[in-house]
Amino acid sequence: METIFRTLTGGPGDEETYCLAGEIIRAGGLVAFPTETVYGLGGNGLSASSSAKIYAAKGRPSDNPLILHIADIAELEPLVQEIPAAAKRLADAFWPGPMTLIFRKSSIVPDETTGGLDTVAVRMPSHPAAQAFIRAAGVPIAAPSANLSGRPSTTTAAHVREDLDGRIDMILDGGPSDIGLESTIIDLTGDVPVILRPGFIGRERLEKLLGEVDLDKTVLTKPTEDLRPKAPGMKYRHYAPKAEVTIVEGEGTPETVLAEAVRAVKEGKKTGIICSSETAPLYEEAAEKLREEGLSLRVFRAGSRHAPETVARRLFDLLRQLDAEGIETVWSEAFDEGELGMAIMNRLRKAAGYRILQAAPAEQKKEEKRMIAIGCDHGGYALKQEILQHLAKRGLETKDFGCYSEASCDYPVYAKAVAKAVAAGEAEKGILICGTGIGMSLAANKVRGIRAAAVSDCFTAEATRQHNDANVLCMGARTLGPGLALKIVDIFLDTPFSGDERHVRRIAQIED
Numbered sequence: 353m354e355t356i357f358r359t360l361t362g363g364p365g366d367e368e369t370y371c372l373a374g375e376i377i378r379a380g381g382l383v384a385f386p387t388e389t390v391y392g393l394g395g396n397g398l399s400a401s402s403s404a405k406i407y408a409a410k411g412r413p414s415d416n417p418l419i420l421h422i423a424d425i426a427e428l429e430p431l432v433q434e435i436p437a438a439a440k441r442l443a444d445a446f447w448p449g450p451m452t453l454i455f456r457k458s459s460i461v462p463d464e465t466t467g468g469l470d471t472v473a474v475r476m477p478s479h480p481a482a483q484a485f486i487r488a489a490g491v492p493i494a495a496p497s498a499n500l501s502g503r504p505s506t507t508t509a510a511h512v513r514e515d516l517d518g519r520i521d522m523i524l525d526g527g528p529s530d531i532g533l534e535s536t537i538i539d540l541t542g543d544v545p546v547i548l549r550p551g552f553i554g555r556e557r558l559e560k561l562l563g564e565v566d567l568d569k570t571v572l573t574k575p576t577e578d579l580r581p582k583a584p585g586m587k588y589r590h591y592a593p594k595a596e597v598t599i600v601e602g603e604g605t606p607e608t609v610l611a612e613a614v615r616a617v618k619e620g621k622k623t624g625i626i627c628s629s630e631t632a633p634l635y636e637e638a639a640e641k642l643r644e645e646g647l648s649l650r651v652f653r654a655g656s657r658h659a660p661e662t663v664a665r666r667l668f669d670l671l672r673q674l675d676a677e678g679i680e681t682v683w684s685e686a687f688d689e690g691e692l693g694m695a696i697m698n699r700l701r702k703a704a705g706y707r708i709l710q711a712a713p714a715e716q717k718k719e720e721k722r723m724i725a726i727g728c729d730h731g732g733y734a735l736k737q738e739i740l741q742h743l744a745k746r747g748l749e750t751k752d753f754g755c756y757s758e759a760s761c762d763y764p765v766y767a768k769a770v771a772k773a774v775a776a777g778e779a780e781k782g783i784l785i786c787g788t789g790i791g792m793s794l795a796a797n798k799v800r801g802i803r804a805a806a807v808s809d810c811f812t813a814e815a816t817r818q819h820n821d822a823n824v825l826c827m828g829a830r831t832l833g834p835g836l837a838l839k840i841v842d843i844f845l846d847t848p849f850s851g852d853e854r855h856v857r858r859i860a861q862i863e864d
């Protein structure tokens with residue numbers, strides 16, 4: 353079969369593409385389409401033969417039910433026997449979005465779509481292309497993730513092509529998926545709602561809305577004969593790259609990951625490491641030394657520990673890259689199990705076939721004393737208090753160079769005081785806060801040896817450390833809430849300079 357490939361632009365030219373996609377669905381064909389979570393492989397959800405085709409194209413066992421995708425809440429009622437009150441609340445709060453709900457199914461939903469279950473999974477995606485496509489089809493779209501069974505889910509049209517070119521009628525390219533992990537699945541058919549698969553919408557947010565919410569036991573641990581997941585699909589070997597993946601967790605993780613990986617390289621195995629950007633330089637330095645000996649160790653950065661959304665977005669692409677490079681053995685750091693972290697670790701544990709190594713605690717290194725110099729003007733005073741508290745909680749020493757109240761004052765005085773402390777080596781780094789962060793950075797940059805960066809997002813915080821070795825962070829209290837500001841502070845303080853030769857050279861040119 354020749355697969356039609358169309359790129360969506362978001363403009364009026366897409367209309368014809370959606371029309372064609374809709375026709376294909378009504379004629380019983382299959383179309384892969386983008387959603388905010390991962391790409392879906394869509395067919396007519398009310399047609400038994402379309403569902404059978406989906407299973408065949410994916411090479412998926414047909415007892416694994418499909419999710420029905422709708423574009424409007426009015427399309428829900430005909431598919432289900434009842435809409436529980438909890439479902440109404442969840443739908444109001446999170447639809448359209450990355451959430452799937454399980455209902456008792458109505459008779460118009462074929463058994464082939466639900467793998468013989470008397471329940472049905474329904475989701476209303478928020479991606480505009482997904483919505484336009486579902487509307488054009490005019491029927492609920494049954495769609496599993498658009499990957500071959502057992503492989504990582506697809507987060508770009510190129511991934512879909514890799515797995516399904518020639519097996520389906522059409523692929524719609526809407527760019528990379530924003531979230532990168534599949535939707536949160538919540539079962540509402542019992543007394544207490546149960547999370548069957550964790551996703552971007554985490555347990556805390558659900559509990560705020562519904563009260564008690566349970567977690568299917570297999571979300572955290574390996575399914576067994578006695579402990580079967582309630583979502584049938586969660587029992588299969590999933591997301592599995594060809595490489596043998598081992599997750600390392602516990603205090604001495606970086607040292608253990610490095611030692612194991614170097615051992616594997618020396619045994620002649622094609623070896624990779626999956627890690628955070630905070631610990632990556634440790635491994636990259638080792639990889640550089642191995643290269644000098646003619647050996648190769650691949651280091652895959654998943655993203656900052658403080659930005660799990662980046663890790664989520666990159667994870668499946670990373671797992672696919674392992675295969676593309678023919679990596680045989682992989683050592684992966686574990687990531688924190690916060691709201692989104694739980695979804696990340698759930699997928700990573702499956703990819704690893706639940707192979708987990710507890711790291712021995714690293715030898716107590718003498719913790720270097722980290723002193724942070726901090727200053728603000730009247731506009732930054734309130735935010736500075738929050739940051740000081742946060743740094744104290746982190747166990748960092750601080751020196752506050754003022755100002756000390758919200759009375760109007762001149763920012764250059766405080767900017768220069770902090771900059772001088774950093775330039776003299778009294779403090780490791782500086783933090784400055786005013787209305788926008790700009791005035792402070794202009795003033796601080798006048799002091800020799802200072803590289804003050806005005807930052808208002810997490811990506812820039814990471815990049816300015818890696819590329820510019822920025823030593824003073826400037827932020828605007830008028831443009832940042834405390835939540836984001838503290839995240840930026842953490843990333844700035846924890847991201848090491850890359851040490852790349854080109855960056856070293858450019859920084860030297862600044863000082864010239």
Ligand code: TXA
Binds near residue numbers: 391452473477533534
């Ligand atoms: O984000 C997503 O949900 C993506 C996009 C395309 O929407 N879809 C997706 O579909 O991940 P799939 O088929 O790869 O995963 C669906 C999961 C499977 O684990 C399946 O067992 C479970 O949902 N599921 C479907 N219907 C169910 C039901 N009636 N009861 C329990 N679990 C169900």
Ligand code: MG
Binds near residue numbers: 497
């Ligand atoms: Mg899937």
